[in-house]
Amino acid sequence: GIQVEQSPPDLILQEGANSTLRCNFSDSVNNLQWFHQNPWGQLINLFYIPSGTKQNGRLSATTVATERYSLLYISSSQTTDSGVYFCAVVFGNEKLTFGTGTRLTIIP
Amino acid sequence: ETGVTQTPRHLVMGMTNKKSLKCEQHLGHNAMYWYKQSAKKPLELMFVYSLEERVENNSVPSRFSPECPNSSHLFLHLHTLQPEDSALYLCASSQDRQGPGYTFGSGTRLTVV
Numbered sequence: 001g002i003q004v005e006q007s008p009p010d011l012i013l014q015e016g017a018n019s020t021l022r023c024n025f026s027d028s029v030n031n032l033q034w035f036h037q038n039p040w041g042q043l044i045n046l047f048y049i050p051s052g053t054k055q056n057g058r059l060s061a062t063t064v065a066t067e068r069y070s071l072l073y074i075s076s077s078q079t080t081d082s083g084v085y086f087c088a089v090v091f092g093n094e095k096l097t098f099g100t101g102t103r104l105t106i107i108p
Numbered sequence: 109e110t111g112v113t114q115t116p117r118h119l120v121m122g123m124t125n126k127k128s129l130k131c132e133q134h135l136g137h138n139a140m141y142w143y144k145q146s147a148k149k150p151l152e153l154m155f156v157y158s159l160e161e162r163v164e165n166n167s168v169p170s171r172f173s174p175e176c177p178n179s180s181h182l183f184l185h186l187h188t189l190q191p192e193d194s195a196l197y198l199c200a201s202s203q204d205r206q207g208p209g210y211t212f213g214s215g216t217r218l219t220v221v
Contacts (some may be wrong), residue, residue: 031208041145041196043212044110086151088210095164096141096202096210098151 002026002091006099013077014107021072021102023087031090032063034072037101038083046072046085077106111135114199114213121189122221129184129216131199139205140182142174143198145215151198157182158205189220 003026013019025032034046047054047061049070054061058078063070074081084101091097112133121127131140142154156164157176171193173185182199199213 033210035212041198041215041217042110043198043200043215045209045211048209088151095153095156095205100150 002089002094002097004087004089004097004099006085006087006102008102009100010103010105012105012107015077015079017077017106019074019077019104021074021085021087021104023070023072023089023099025068025070025087025089025091027068027091029065029068029089029091031096032070033088033096034061034070035086035088036081036083037086043086074104077104079106079108082106110211110213112199112201112211112213114197114216116216117214118217118219120219120221121186123189123191125189126185126187128186129197129199129218131182131184131213133180133199133201133211133213135201135211137201137203137211138179139202140176140179141200141202141210142182142184143200143212145196145198147195155184156205163205186218189218191220194219 005024032050036044049061049063051065058075060073086101087099115130139158144152154168155174175183196215198215202210
């Protein structure tokens, strides 16, 4: 079946560090999004990025659709970056399928 | 505020109660969704509505009953729930079923006692 795998599952970093989160998917996608879920459960849409590269402040994302992966970069981490980062994809006419997430903890 | 509003934020209910979760979006989106997020599990899609018509029901027990009276509102009616139904229930909307962007509400944290 359709698979969306994220790595690493957990990441603990010191404030100010940079990080790279990875999302691998098993088939061609026509929709890929990165979300941040904060400790209160709110899912915030970070990027809609089925291909190419986008940047928004300290965050950027790159999707290489032909190689079936996407990367989320966080630079100069802050404690407010803590939470779970989800990659979610749509294959063809299928529903939005979520990965299992990367739990990021930023230590002051 | 994302443009998708869910109420209530927290709900504690007994197994014999009947309650409803409400979701509202004013983004002009045509598709709305209910997701369930349990501890240590990926988000599970429960229901999909497209242009007010239910187009997907992922084998959800009948004690969960969705309602979409118009394109801006989505309800999830709950009755005779079980403790294992305790979870975060998230509503989302998108322009159409394939996206491009899915916007989520803040969720309702449900505890069944």
